[in-house]
Amino acid sequence: MxxxxxxxxxxxxxxxxxxxxxxxxxxxxxxxxxxxxxxxxxxxxxxxxxxxxxxxVNVLGSNALYIQKIPWTFDGPFQWWKYFQRPELKYADFRYLHEHLEDAEAVAAASGKNGVTVKNGNNSMKIRLSGVTSDYNQVTDVALSDGRYFTAQEQDGSRNAVILGSEVAETLFPGQDPVGQAMKVAGLNFTIIGIQEKKGSGVLEIGGSADKRCLIPYNTYAKYFASLNPSITIFAKGYDSDPGLENLEGEIRGIMRTRRSLKPTQEDNFAINRPEALFxxxxxxxxxxxxxxxxxxxxxxxxxxxxxxxxxxxxxxxxxxxxxxxxxxxxxxxxxxxxxxxxxxxxxxxxxxxxxxxxxxxxxxxxxxxxxxxxxxxxxxxxxxxxxxxxxxxxxxxxxxxxxxxxxxxxxx
Structure with a gap:
């Protein structure tokens, strides 16, 4: 004391x-x-x-692998002359993986283009339009504030359904509930089935701002906007029981090499990218x-x-x-x-x-x-x-x- x-x-x-x-x-x-x-x-x-x-970066999804043409290279020289000679990934590749992958919880594909005009009455704006498959929301973050996501029937039937980003909804339908209403996407009639939650602006916006993006079924996108068999990105989500996704990566590599008839001595002509590499x-x-x-x-x-x-x-x-x-x-x-x-x-x-x-x-x-x-x-x-x-x-x-x-x-x- x-x-x-x-x-x-x-x-x-x-x-x-x-x-x-x-x-x-x-x-x-x-x-x-x-x-x-x-x-x-x-x-x-x-x-x-x-x-x-x-x-x-979290929009890339967790516990997922990206199958693409070009690898995410952050160290060493970027051998662009070799990567650009690789064949593009097509929707048929996605279907093949979707049918044969056993170690994947979900397999999805997406493609998109910028500068597409959307319109409702006198209100219009240019957005990024993404065509996505029905399992896309299981692999990446597509949180909805209203409405619902695409069904497999809408995907397979190439329905004119669209999910709006929050800023698109506010611009085209100020003070209104857009779900269930019709709008124009590049002059075509689409029905709004959902609104994405507001994400806000970020320092790094991969694929553009989610608030200024619209999602439509991939088959609809291919029919109207990319009929010449567009290049896609394929996403594969692994199970929690597969730490490090080693089994999933090995299975993807084996299936893709078989599909492309690659000999044991040949290098992969595709890339399996991991979001954690970017992290x-x-x-x-x-x-x-x-x-x-x-x-x-x-x-x-x-x-x-x-x-x-x-x-x-x-x-x-x-x-x-x-x-x-x-x-x-x-x-x-x-x-x-x-x-x-x-x-x-x-x-x-x-x-x-x-x-x-x-x-x-x-x-x-x-x-x-x-x-x-x-x-x-x-x-x-x-x-x-x-x-x-x-x-x-x-x-x-x-x-x-x-x-x-x-x-x-x-x-x-």
């Missing part, structure tokens, strides 16, 4: 010392403020950007940015730490006489040490809090589609770094003060 009381008394002395030298205190914490602001601002920007990009590539980029944040902020906070250490040596020198009096009255060494150590840590924490406050104010600035969010983790990191800097900057001055001889200290002026 006595020890705790002396610790609290040391804290009170440290607080009074800081209050009595407000100008010096303010100037001392500027270095830490700039350093913490630099680190936490970069981390907040990187975290917000990474979260936004990964949310955009890994993105994570690598942000790891570099995070390291850059530590380097940028590290120099600033190092300067701030030296500034606090210098001020603490000055503070010790100014209060040598008081230290001697306290020790002659029975003050323990740890009581003196805690006074200056608490002063250093308080000084650094106040600087850290000021830096975090600046980052919080920065989060209100509009950066287009990017929303900055100061997380609890980054706040804790800022306060933790501030505390460590305070301890490191104050420990030597505090220790030297605690070891002063009381007789010599009282005689000093």
């Amino acid at each position: 006595r020890f705790l009381r002396q610790v609290l008394e040391s804290f009170r002395f440290a607080w009074q010392a800081l209050r009595s030298n407000l100008l010096r205190t303010t100037l001392s914490l500027l270095g830490v403020t700039v350093g913490i602001f630099s680190i936490i601002a970069v981390f907040t920007l990187v975290d917000s950007l990474e979260r936004n990009v990964k949310d955009s 890994k590539f993105i994570s690598g980029i942000f790891a570099v940015l995070t390291t850059a944040g530590w380097v940028i902020g590290g120099f600033s906070i190092l300067i701030g730490g030296f500034g606090i250490a210098n001020i603490m040596f000055v503070s010790v020198k100014e209060r040598v006489n008081i230290i001697g009096i306290q020790k002659s009255l029975g003050a323990k060494n740890y009581f003196i040490l805690f006074q200056f150590l608490f002063e250093s840590v308080l000084l650094s924490l106040v600087g850290g809090l000021a830096g975090i406050a600046l980052v919080y104010l920065l989060s209100f600035i509009q950066l287009g589609t990017l929303t900055l969010e100061l997380t609890i983790g980054n706040i804790s990191l800022g306060l933790g770094v501030s505390s460590v800097i305070g301890v490191l900057a104050g420990i030597i001055p505090a220790y030297s003060a605690s070891r002063l001889d009381p007789v010599i200290a009282i005689r000093s002026k």
